[in-house]
Amino acid sequence: MGADEVLEALYPLLLRHDSPEYIRSDNGPEFAAEAMQGWLRRVGIKPIRIYPGSPWENGYNERFNGTLRREVLNAEWFTTTKQAQIVINHWLRQYNHTRPHQALNMRPPVPETILEKPLISGPDTGG
Template sequence: MHDALAEGRRIRLMTVIDTYTRECLHIEVDTSINGRKVTEILQRLVEANGKPKTILSDNGTEFTSNAVLRWSNQVEIDWQYIEPGKPYQNGNIESFNGKFRDECLNENWFLSLADTRRIVRKWVEDYNERRPHSALNGQTPRELASQLCVENFLPLREETTLTGTSN
């Protein structure tokens, strides 16, 4: 996903969600995102949240890079790719990205990378903590994640899929 700063410089965004809880785990904002950066982000997420069973992504070069293939083999996470030109195979992230674009990217004028990151963090906080989802029986993603932790489904994301895209 991409956008631009007010001065015209292009920025790239990589979104990562948990498909079970719908929780947005991270949105990376930078001028470029390569395979090495993807592995650094995902390693931090694994350390903070536990290892998912599967990661599902599009076929962007940052996700098909040798760095990503090595990392997923090393940490023993099944990495699956959607078929090229079939974004509906990754409907959860596509829906999330549509909301994110409509409600955050299209509604803000970003002055700098730092400004963009601050605005995106606030949007993610609102999305995760204050917005009920009909698919979650009216719970927020954070409420469902907390409930699962209390019910001893730890590590929380072991049986779920992380979904990422940076188109």
């Protein structure tokens, strides 16, 4: 996925949910690309990139990415992109709606999200 695909995915979310003040990302080429960085600045979002080699600066995302990799990506063999999307969306629903999270006193995050923050994505997309 390159910067153009990230922007294609990001743009409808910003239209639907308003723009955040900041977006923090790692230093992957899709986020470091001038097209991405320039677009964020033009729409009034301050891009923040973590220091190279410092995954603890983005701990929540790094933890999530590791869990996704361990529980899904390393455990399954996908023959098509569509198959991967279906399996990942199923896992996301379970992760957000059913699975207990230690940091939330063994409750799933969706009830916390519903009570404290606006919903980012619907159940049909794994949110």
